[in-house]
Amino acid sequence: MNVGVVGVGYVGLVVGACFAEMGHHVICLDIDQHKISLLKSGQVPIYEPGLYEMIKRNSENGRLSFTTDLKEMLDFSLFVFIAVGTPPNEDGSADLSHVLQVAKEIGQNINRYTIIVDKSTVPVGTAQKVKNVIKEELTNRGLNQIEIDVVSNPEFLREGAAIEDFMHPSRIVVGTDHPRIAALMKELYRPLTDQGYPLLQMSIFSAELTKYATNAMLATRISFINEIAVICEATGADIEEVKLGLGSDTRVGMAFLNAGLGYGGSCFPKDVKALIQTGKEYRVELQIVKAVDQVNSQQKQKLLNKVLQFFGEDLHEKVIAIWGLAFKPETDDIREAPAIETIKELRRHGATIHAHDPAAIENTRVLLGNNGIYYFDDLYEAIKNSDALLLITEWKMYQEADLSIVKKRMKYPVLFDGRNQFDPIAMQKAGFVYYSIGRKKVQ
């Protein structure tokens, strides 16, 4: 089947490459000439495990190509996936201007029946808006007879595991009210459904909401466990033990119960806020979701608060080493990363920062600059003469670090662990003052 994808960002590229891998013919389009030129010359503008090889393989076998020519893409495609960004507006709602601009241009250029698929994360009601915009443009062109359909088909891709998630989905959600369109979407996904991956057909509104409900549910689990971590610290219980006890109930399960510094990244914070805004629009107060958001904001300050309690407010004479800048391991993404807020606050209190991350240094340097922040490629170099070490992202290399070297290099061996990567008793034996999340401080 012929597929067009609008937007060669993170989602669009993964979707385009994976459909080609499944045997479809795909054209990916973007208005960014530079990105398209890069892709045409065999380079991939983002890093995602397996993506480069998949794009190369399918470009070479002729199933995947790239263009900036919308007409070419529309003439070719039965399905057109919209995979452009929906960044947050100031009030937290999703900014639909890119999606609706794409819809407008589709309406201005389309010449035959097409199925438009919303892949971007968009609030309930967006498919109808997209349809209205396209129809309006067709009317302006005197082409009312051209039919289009709009389908909601949200993605559930994790950064760092996006190809794995696309090719082995827990479910494929398809929102359409027409059985004929559902049949075509099923045909499109047949290489996956044939392997047993379920496709859930539902109404467009339900599909649109499913994406937000999923992310809000996962975010709720994180804020919930982080709140339990607070009561653990207050009472002397241990969050790791409680997590084991709680998650072992098969009705609860272990996933997304790691206490830490809260959720970051490009999806959870944005989608939780957008869902709250959708609630407002429909005069529904989403009390739990609001609390999830609030708990998460507080959670990001947790390590900073512990540092200030330990040293006092004035950190001018202190060198603070930071291990981990990315919002999670295996990515260079620092959007909504707890490390960024923590560093800004530490700087406000006068601290000098020694930062290490195996992937996210360049992005952080661009965002925060060099003033009072020194960046290190070597994790042991970063802690030389430091007064404290903060572990913020749980890269495996930190857990595997040689603690005797760490202790020797630091001016004073105090470790604030935002991801509970070490055993408190072992840390005590190794001679550290060790603070973590939701566990007793051991000295």
Ligand code: UDX
């Ligand atoms: C998420 C969803 O998993 C994905 O389905 C959706 O399409 C996009 O958002 P992603 O943001 O890439 O993916 O990362 P994920 O691995 O889900 O982690 C999200 C955040 O939650 C990270 O900041 C992570 O550190 C945090 N987290 C996760 C916890 O704090 N505790 C946990 O137990 C799990």
